[in-house]
Amino acid sequence: MQRRTFLTTVGVGATAGLAGCLVGDDDDDGNGVDDTGNGEDDDVDSDITVGIIYSTGGLGDESFNDMAFAGIEQAEEDFGISYQNAEPDEPADMNDMQRQFASDEDIDLVCCIGFDHETDLEENAAEYDDQRFALVDAVVEADNVANYTFREHEGSFQAGHLAGLLSTMDYAHGAGETDTDEARVGFVGGEEIALIERFEAGYIAGAQHADDGIETPSAYAGSWNDPSTGQEIATGMYDDGADVVFHAAGGTGGGVFEAAQSAGRFAIGVDDDQSISADEFSDVIVASMVKRVDTAVYESIEAVVNDEFEGGMNDLGLEDEGVGATIGQDFEGDLPEEVVDALEDSRQAIIDGEIDVPDNLDDL
């Protein structure tokens, strides 16, 4: 039953995403369509048009792509920009979409969401050197590409620290409670790639920061969209005594939350505040490792609007609030004070450089 409700919400999310895409109809496409749209925003009405190409997960994923879309919507509200969405079915579609947007004279900025854009953008950024690009989650070194990467390991360290602290104490709230017999926290990844190993490394380091002897089992589902495998893995971890499981697995994570509810333990979400976006699980989602893709998109547009766009690296970490552990909505204000204080201490220590967070498993 719970699984069914989860799927329904995903469906609603997808519809919402779709509706947004319709609203995003281009205002100045010169087809004689009367512009009744953005009339309200007359205080700051920029004539900037942004073309945004998502990753293959597409809109309605309740995390990565929807975050990017939220950034665009915010920019539309604040600056009155217009935008065009493009959702590739396959990575193979990305090249064409980049080129179409890049060659379109009405478009002032092309936002490319996700690492699959990297190889094509290397060539297209060089070919369309008078177009401006923003790239999220990968790096193309060119003057006309603003790259936005995240120090996911820093945010994951916070998630791990929280998980570790909870695992070593008696804590019960919402639908979960910890099992104090052993200190054990789990990690579930999507595909086993360097990006996700960064989450894993930070998470394990954070857990060990809370307790040296903690057990940190981790496993990969091999897919971003396989909740049943996610549930299987997480259930195994909870059965072995894990108190908290953190997922960095996109749609697969839904299964981790299911498992947490069945086992009466806790889980940590990823990318956006999943206690809100997947709120039927808010009683077990103690926190989420948020990755502010929306900030990245918003900032790149803001730079273009203010005519301050420049290419280069933007590596967003805890200090820039590009990543961070956001406490779940049901747990806000309920966590023991010493946990909140310890988290704040480690956050400050990372920003000050006192804690060096590993960004790969070899440096653990």
Add this chain to the structure above:
Amino acid sequence: MTDDSGSIRERGSAALDRLVDATAAERITISLASLVFAIIVGAVLVFVSGFVADCADPFIYLPGLGYGCYNPLEVYWTMLTGSFGSMTVIGQTLLQTTLLLFTGLSVAVAFRAGLFNIGTQGQMVLGALATALVVLELAAYVPDNAIGMVIVLSTGVIVGAIVGGFWGMIPGLMKAYANAHEVITTIMLNFVAIGIAFWLVQVHVGDLTTDSVQTETVPAVARFPATISGSRFSVIALIGALLVAAGIYLLYTRTVIGYDLRTSGIQETAAEYGGVNAKRNIVTSMTLSGVLGGIAGAIYVMMVQYRWQAGIPPLGFDGIAVSILAGNNPVGVIPAALLFGSLKTGSVAVDLSLGVPGELVEVLRGLIILFIAMPEFFRMIGKRFGYGNGSVATDGGEAQ
């Protein structure tokens, strides 16, 4: 009641007779009329969906109904200009057409021999990967000029053909010697092919510096020279595809081998009786089908993507529709591939420049294909069950 159903049956039979006996000119007229009907039905659908959707600047207001978001005329116009409106988009349309020609021919070749090859996608994926790996190696040893390009490109195509052919041969062998139905085996081998390729690239032969599952990008010497600026389309590949279509047409209509291939699939026992090794011909047909699928993969790598990346578009499956639309005629595959290619490019334009959701555009595409393919489909069925004045069994399935 019985009278009624009897007369419906008779009318159905008469219609099938009529369809089967239709001349080429009549068939073309039917196809064009179907196209018009599909456009009208699609327009109504788009118009109506516009009232359900929300948008910032609706194009029409109807009292009692509310605001309509989508202008069907605008959608079709964008589709047309998006596929033929400029040299660049014509290039994109022809690029898709070239690939669909190869996958369509791959399916058609098997069909002509009475075999249903669903495995073109897998043959294409493996052919593409083999081509990418070989040309990446080979490019280092050849001069960076036209001669080097000829060597690399032709080697790439041959490698793709060999690997695709090998992958097509497997279900052929299983069909001929183990009586395993090719529909099942080819579908399953698609998964095996995609799984093998993914694993190889992710763990062994791929570009491990990126998070994407892909090989390194092939150098300029391994890319078909672009004919139209702004598109990667190369007319060389298109000419090659057209020659292959003509060659296959001649093979099946003018040569003994072609006749044997066809009869072996359709009437195995009759062929054996006539002194033909039917089993070997089944294997040959499937291998030839695989070869064409593999070439599609090779062209894909060297003209479109310039690398192998997981998630190759479903061109192999589109090939099935192209082939059916063409009535499995190698020459008919040419306009069918062009139609599919232009619909594909046109729908990208609609998706990008109008607020119409991609799913609705897919429905429009589907309608056009369905309407045009249905008369041909019924014609094939009618022919199979002996309607019309010509008889199937005696002509070796010639005009199927």
